[in-house]
Amino acid sequence: MPKRLNAIVAESPNHLRIHNLYMNLKKGVKLLEEYIGSGVKVERQHDYVLSIRISLNEGEVIIRPDHCLSHIMSDENKVFENGYFEYCTRFNREHLIAGVFYALEGMHVGGYRKVKISPHLAYGEKGVPGLIPSHAVIIAELNVVKACTR
Secondary structure, eight states: OOEEOOOOEEEETTEEEOOSSEEOOOTTEEEEEEEEOSSOBOOTTOEEEEEEEEEETTSOBOSOGGGTSOSOOOTTOEEOTTSOEEEEEESSTTTSOHHHHHHHTTOBTTOEEEEEEOGGGTTTTTOBTTTBOTTOOEEEEEEEEEEOOO
């Protein structure tokens, strides 16, 4: 059964805070908050600049998410003091952890989602040494900034 949310509230001319829609996300990815972007719908195998902040379920923000999100890093990646990490990546399973991949499905450029990701779709029993413990539930905040070329 799809998840049902509450009401639609205009936040700005370009964004809607969504509630009262049916969302079908992969089991293990729970939608906590969403803003619909005004741009085109993201497509698999295309490249996008993503701004992502990862925190543990207890609220601790992972300050260096660039160490655990992708194996393809460049000098153009930006890590901000608030824990957001901005980088250009391909929307596919090879370049994203499973929970982030499933959370991005259905998003639009300019959109935002905050999701809770179960360990089996995040970093599982291995975790990320020194950053994310084994079997950790994570909270991911995702912004699709724009399309990009790599």
